[in-house]
Amino acid sequence: MKPSRRPVVALLFAQAFALSGTRLSMIAIPWLVLNMTGNPMLTGLTAFAEMLPYVISKGLGGPLIDRLGARFVAVVGEATSVVAITLIPLIHFADVLHIHTLIPVVIGVGLLRGPTDAAKQALVPFVADTATLPLERVTGLIGTVDRLATTLGAGLAGALVAFVGAAPALIINAIAFCLAGLFVAFGIPRRSRHLADAGKSYLSDLREGWNFLTEDPVLVRIVVMIAVTNLLDQALISVMLPVWAREYGGGPGAIGLLVAVQSAFAVAGAATAARFGDRMPRLKTYTIAFLIGGAPRFLILLPVVPYDLMFVVLAGAGFAIGFINPIISAVGFERMPEPLVGRVSSLMAALAWALIPFGGLFGGAAIALLGLPATVVVTAAAYFAVTMAPILAPSFRKL
Secondary structure, X not given: OOOOOHHHHHHHHHHHHHHHHHHHHHHHHHHHHHHHXXXXXXXXXXXXXXXXXXXXXXXXXXXXXXXXXXHHHHHHHHHHHHHHHHHHHHHHHOOOOOHHHHHHHHHHHHHHHHHHHHHHHHOHHHHHHHOOOOHHHHHHHHHHHHHHHHHHHHHHHHHHHHHHOHHHHHHHHHHHXXXXXXXXXXXXXXXXXXXXXXXXXXXXXXXXXXXXXXXXXXXXXXXXXXXXXXXXXXXXXXXXXXXXXXXXXXXXHHHHHHHHHHHHHHHHXXXXXXXXXXXXXXXXXXXXXXXXXXXXXXXXXXXXXXXXXXXXXXXXXXXXXXXXXXXXXXXXXXXXXXXXXXXXXXXXXXXXXXXXXXXXXXXXXXXXHHOHHHHHHHHHHHHHHHHHHHHHOHHHHOO
């Protein structure tokens, strides 16, 4: 096959539109529920109703991706997501939007988005091979798009919701999902064969992916590390940072400014990783990136840290964090046999996200028991331990 960059570009645009749509729904749907009910508990329940099916369907959808092909699942998933998300503005305009009509739709959106996002992720090795590009280059580009969508998409989504309203804004969400599907359908070529043996049972396919994942010590260490750091990161963002802002006078404006600084430098880090990541020593880059971008982000919330220093630390941390995902993603894909990419990558992603819903609970309980300063020290120490532990293993040091 003649090398072509077109599939890489198509996947990047698909990811950009899909993530922008997801960021929009993450802001619009909770705001819709809060305005409709005035109940923060129902708002949290709605978010949970989308997240839980998302994680489950992402983990269980791997065999489907390997049997039908990642491209097919991504295109069909985006198309059906368009229908599902459009139901919300439709029932809003029909004046039948209530919490009991919204929750089933939100569950459906989560169920559809899980395999769809996993399928686009599973396309990474194929488009990298088609373009004859190093995996670090492609994963770095995707990381840059992901962080740009997080940084810019959330701000644009907030403005859109404020301007047209939460439910009407979801029409733009549907358009974004539609464009993502079109880029995959017309920009990424079909593969010549299905990778999985359709003669085996679905559970057998799933078990095969699980067995491969759990028998690879490097992949297991990566999954455990990401799951725990996701838990701690969620505790930091959802509880610790707001408590710091309230108790020490930063206010919500300080939260937005701090997050924006870290996100902006993370975009720069991911872009640098995309350009030079394949030439850098993986283990050394992993270690330095986590030393700069891991525990220090927690320690800046100690009351003795000057406000100006917080921005300096977060700028360095954001830039360093941009190098981590390209390395981890490249290592993971290199270790997966081609016929198992869908199953193993889906399971890894689902397990890595599994603890996120509990991050806020952990952060709140820790602060209630220990207070903010002690919680900051404990979580920083835990973050340092869980990110540095893998490098003690001989198998991991061979990266």
